Amino acid sequence: MSFIKSTFKHPRLPKNDLGLTYRDYEGALSTLCAGCGHDALTSAIVQACHELSIEPHKVAKISGIGCSSKAPNYFLSKAHGFNSVHGRMPSVATGANLANQELLYLTMSGDGDSASIGFGQFAHVVRRQLNMVYMVANNGVYGLTKGQLAATADKGVKNKAGDLSLFSDIDLCVMALQLGATFVARSFSGDKKQLVPLIKAAISHKGFAFIDIVSPCVTFNNHNGSTRSYDYVHDHITTGAVADFVPVKTEITSNAQEGDCEDVCLHDGSIMRIKKLNEDYNSHNASKAIMAIEQHKSQGEILTGLFYLEPTASDFHDINDTCDTALNKLEQEVLCPGNRVLSGINESFR
Amino acid sequence: MKKTDTSHYQHFLNVVDCQQACPAHTPVPEYIRLIAEKRYTDAYLVNWHSNVFPGVLGRVCDRPCEPACRRGRVEESPVAICRLKRVASDHKEDISPFLPKIPRNKNGKRVALIGAGPTSMTVARNLLPLGYDVVLFERDSKAGGMMRSQIPAFRLPETVLDEELNYIIEMGLECHFGEEISSLETLLQANFDAIFVGTGAPNGRWLKIPGHEQGGDKIQTGINFLANVSFEHIKGVPDKVIVLGGGNTAMDCCRTAKRLGAKEVNVIVRSSYEAMKASPWEKDDAVAEGIALLPNYSPLEYIITDGKLTGMKFEQVESVYDNMGNRCLQPTGEVLIVDGDLVLVAVGQDTSFAWIERDIGIEFNQWQLPQLNKKSLQSTHPKVFFGGDAAFGPKNIISAVANGHQVAISIDLFCQNADPVDERSDSSFNLVSQKMGIHDWSYQSVIDHQQRNLVPHVAWEEAVKQLSTEVELGFDEKLALEEASRCLNCDIHTVFSESTCIECSACEDVCPMDCINFIEEANDGQMVKQFKVAELNKEQPLLISAPLKTGHVMVKDEDVCLHCGLCAERCPTGAWDMKKLKLNNTHATIKGGVNS
Numbered sequence: 001m002s003f004i005k006s007t008f009k010h011p012r013l014p015k016n017d018l019g020l021t022y023r024d025y026e027g028a029l030s031t032l033c034a035g036c037g038h039d040a041l042t043s044a045i046v047q048a049c050h051e052l053s054i055e056p057h058k059v060a061k062i063s064g065i066g067c068s069s070k071a072p073n074y075f076l077s078k079a080h081g082f083n084s085v086h087g088r089m090p091s092v093a094t095g096a097n098l099a100n101q102e103l104l105y106l107t108m109s110g111d112g113d114s115a116s117i118g119f120g121q122f123a124h125v126v127r128r129q130l131n132m133v134y135m136v137a138n139n140g141v142y143g144l145t146k147g148q149l150a151a152t153a154d155k156g157v158k159n160k161a162g163d164l165s166l167f168s169d170i171d172l173c174v175m176a177l178q179l180g181a182t183f184v185a186r187s188f189s190g191d192k193k194q195l196v197p198l199i200k201a202a203i204s205h206k207g208f209a210f211i212d213i214v215s216p217c218v219t220f221n222n223h224n225g226s227t228r229s230y231d232y233v234h235d236h237i238t239t240g241a242v243a244d245f246v247p248v249k250t251e252i253t254s255n256a257q258e259g260d261c262e263d264v265c266l267h268d269g270s271i272m273r274i275k276k277l278n279e280d281y282n283s284h285n286a287s288k289a290i291m292a293i294e295q296h297k298s299q300g301e302i303l304t305g306l307f308y309l310e311p312t313a314s315d316f317h318d319i320n321d322t323c324d325t326a327l328n329k330l331e332q333e334v335l336c337p338g339n340r341v342l343s344g345i346n347e348s349f350r
Numbered sequence: 351m352k353k354t355d356t357s358h359y360q361h362f363l364n365v366v367d368c369q370q371a372c373p374a375h376t377p378v379p380e381y382i383r384l385i386a387e388k389r390y391t392d393a394y395l396v397n398w399h400s401n402v403f404p405g406v407l408g409r410v411c412d413r414p415c416e417p418a419c420r421r422g423r424v425e426e427s428p429v430a431i432c433r434l435k436r437v438a439s440d441h442k443e444d445i446s447p448f449l450p451k452i453p454r455n456k457n458g459k460r461v462a463l464i465g466a467g468p469t470s471m472t473v474a475r476n477l478l479p480l481g482y483d484v485v486l487f488e489r490d491s492k493a494g495g496m497m498r499s500q501i502p503a504f505r506l507p508e509t510v511l512d513e514e515l516n517y518i519i520e521m522g523l524e525c526h527f528g529e530e531i532s533s534l535e536t537l538l539q540a541n542f543d544a545i546f547v548g549t550g551a552p553n554g555r556w557l558k559i560p561g562h563e564q565g566g567d568k569i570q571t572g573i574n575f576l577a578n579v580s581f582e583h584i585k586g587v588p589d590k591v592i593v594l595g596g597g598n599t600a601m602d603c604c605r606t607a608k609r610l611g612a613k614e615v616n617v618i619v620r621s622s623y624e625a626m627k628a629s630p631w632e633k634d635d636a637v638a639e640g641i642a643l644l645p646n647y648s649p650l651e652y653i654i655t656d657g658k659l660t661g662m663k664f665e666q667v668e669s670v671y672d673n674m675g676n677r678c679l680q681p682t683g684e685v686l687i688v689d690g691d692l693v694l695v696a697v698g699q700d701t702s703f704a705w706i707e708r709d710i711g712i713e714f715n716q717w718q719l720p721q722l723n724k725k726s727l728q729s730t731h732p733k734v735f736f737g738g739d740a741a742f743g744p745k746n747i748i749s750a751v752a753n754g755h756q757v758a759i760s761i762d763l764f765c766q767n768a769d770p771v772d773e774r775s776d777s778s779f780n781l782v783s784q785k786m787g788i789h790d791w792s793y794q795s796v797i798d799h800q801q802r803n804l805v806p807h808v809a810w811e812e813a814v815k816q817l818s819t820e821v822e823l824g825f826d827e828k829l830a831l832e833e834a835s836r837c838l839n840c841d842i843h844t845v846f847s848e849s850t851c852i853e854c855s856a857c858e859d860v861c862p863m864d865c866i867n868f869i870e871e872a873n874d875g876q877m878v879k880q881f882k883v884a885e886l887n888k889e890q891p892l893l894i895s896a897p898l899k900t901g902h903v904m905v906k907d908e909d910v911c912l913h914c915g916l917c918a919e920r921c922p923t924g925a926w927d928m929k930k931l932k933l934n935n936t937h938a939t940i941k942g943g944v945n946s
Contacts, residue, residue: 008797034920
C-alpha cells in the first residue's frame, strides 16, 4: 500500500538559488483519481515555484471547494494555506492580501467554484485587480459529486451518464478579459512546456493574473464525445504564440529568430518572450483576444496560450493608495492610533 | 532514438543489477523476498539451483552483486546480499526431499571430471539428475578443491562445506580421491564420452629475489601453507611471520598465522592500501585482529643470517599513474627491514598443465591457458572441456560455479550429438503482473531510507585463539528481516504498453526519482536534454517506447528507479504495470567469458 511518496530523490537533482530541489516544493501525495489533470497542474506549479526560487513560506495557497480546490494540499506543504468555503476563495484571498500584501497568492479554483457558485466572487475579484495568481482547473464536470456537467461544459456535449449540456458555456477567460484582468491565459494540464512558463509569468506579474487550465477528469469526462478528454484536447488544441519566460538574472542574448519574437518586460524585470505562430496574434488587445477565442471555438478548436498581458498594470493596493507596509507588520499604535486620532477624523467631517 | 527491444529478457536482466552482476545470475531479489517471508528453505533452494553452494558462498563469496546493488546508488551501502544468503543456509530445514531425483536407468554416457573444486562439482550436480555416469578424480583426500584447501575454517566451517559437497556426492557421484591424473592422453583412451578439466590454479608464484634459495622451507607459497594447515600437516608457526601480497590469500595467510601462534604478523604490499586486491571486509577483519598491513613497500631481498632466514628488506614505493591510467611504482629511497622467521608468499597463482600432452589436440594460448570457445568452454579437442580457474586463471568461486553451468549444458549437448554452440538453447522468460489491488502489490513496494545492518562477530580477542572458531556469527532473524526489507525488488519491472497510454503525465509527475520522461522524438543527444534530470549514468539502460498518439515517446531512465510502483498505481489506464521477471532457465542465460 503506498499512500506516501518515498523521501528518496534522484541523487543528481538540480538545486535552485535557495539550495532547494523541486521535491522541497511538493505537498502530500495526491488522493485525486489516478491520471487526474489536476496532478499535472500541481506538478507544473511545483516546477514553476522551484525554478523561480520562491521561498515556500512566502506563499499563501487559497482555494474553495472541489477536486481542484483539494489540490493546494499537494504542493508547497511549507506554504500558508486556507481551504475556504465553496466559491468564496476570492473573498478570503482579498482579506489575506489586504492584511499582508507581501505574500504571493497562489489560488486554485474549479469550474463549479468559479463559474457557478462563486461566479459573482470571481467577477469582483477581477474588477478589484487583486495581486494574485488565480488558477482554474477546468474539466467541465463536477468530479467530486460524480460528474454532473459544469457551466464551462460546451453546449451540446454529453457527460458520462449521457446527459446533454443544454446551455451555453461560460468562458472564464472571456469573462476575465471583459472585466479588466491584466494577465489572461489558457493552457492544458497535459502541456507543461506551455503551462510552466505561463505560471511563472503570472507569478511575476503584478496585478490580477488569471489562468484557465483545461484539466481532464479521467473518471467522469474522458469518454468519446467529451470535449475535455485527453484525446480530444490533444487533437484540438491550438495556440497563437509560444511564450517563454526569461528570469530576471538571465542575460538576454539575441538569436537568429529574434524577428518573430516579442519581449514583454514584467513587473519584476523578468521577460515574457512571445513567439507568434499566428499572424493575427496580439497580446495587447483584450477585445481582439476575445474575438480570437470565440473564433477558434466556433471552429471546434481550443485556443491556448497567453491571451492578454498589461505589464504595467496597477493592483488593488495602488488603486486604493494603501500604505506601503503590509498591515500585519504595522505596530499596534500605528495601525490603531486611538481615540485622539479618531476624534480628529470625525472632527474633520463636521 | 530506437524503441527498446523488450522481446528478449536481456533488457530486463540488465535492470536487475545484482542478478546481472552475479556470474551465475542468481535471482537475488527473489530469494531475498523469500527470506522476508521467513521461507528460508525455499530461499536456500533458489540459491542452490543457481549457485550450488549457498552456505559456502553466503560466507566467502566475492560478492560482485553488492557493488552493483541499486540501493548503493541512492544510499551509502548496498543490501548485505551475501549475509542474507547465509541466513537462508543457516535457517533452512532439511532440504533433501527437494533435491532432484536421480534416474535409476542411466543414459549410457560417462563423463570424467578432473579436480573436485566448485566447477567440477557444479558439472556433476547438473549432469547426475540427467542420467549421466559421472566419475570424479581428485588428488586430495576430500572434495572441495580450493574451497577446502585455501579458505581457512574461521571463515568457512568444514561442516558447511561438507554438507553442500555431500548433497552432490550422494547423488551417485563416483569419487576417486587421492588419485592424481598424470596423463590426459591416457584418460582420453579410457571409456569416457566427455572429460572436464577443473584443476584450478594450484601453483603459487614465488618471488625470486636474493635469498630465495637459501631461505629453504622458511619461505612458502601462501596457498601451499593454507592447504597444509587445512590438511593438518602444519600445526604451528614461528613468532614472527611476514606475508607478501595484498589479495584474499594474503589475508587468509596472515589471519591463519596469527591463530597458529604467531606473535607478530606483518603483511607487506607493493600497492597502496586502497588498491589492494583483497575484499575490503577481509582487510578490515585482518586489521581488527591486530595484524599490521604495510602498503607501498616493494621487496628487495630475503635477509639470511648464518644460513637462516631472519627477515626481509623492502623499499618504499609510490604509486604513480601515467596518462593512460597505468600504475607505475616509483621508489622513494626509504628502506624498511622487517624481522621474520617465516615468509608466506601470496603474490599470485598459476594453472598447472604439465600433465596435458601438447600433441593431443588441445591448443594453449600465450598465457598457457587452454583455447576455449567462450560460449561452450569446449577446448580444441571436442571431448575436453575446461572451466573455473583452470580455464581463465584465478577468479572466484561464483565464477567457477557459473562456468560449471555452462560446461554442463555443453557436455549434455555434446553427448547427445548436438553442437554445444550452435544448438545451445536460450532461456525463455515471463513477465508476471504483481498487481493485487489499486494500492496493493504482491511485494513490499514501500521503500524508505535504512542503513545496512552489520553482521555480528565473535570478540576479536576470542576469534584469534583458535583456527576453527568461525569469526562471523551471521544475522539473527531480526537483523535478517530488517536487512531483507532493504531490497528494492529490482526484478519486479516497470512494464510500459504504448497502446493504452493517454499521455496524462501522471506517472512522470509522481515518480519520486524522476525516471520517467515524455519527450519529443529526437536524436540521442537532444533526447537527454529534455530529461527531467539530464545527467545520465551511462552504464544503466533506458527503456524507450514507440511513438505515442501525440508523437511523443516515453523514455525511462532505469538508473535510479526504485521499483516503488507509484507509476503503475497512478496510471489511470494500466499502461504501466509492475511485472516480475521469471527466467525459465537461468543456467542458459550465462554466456561467454566469466563476467557476463
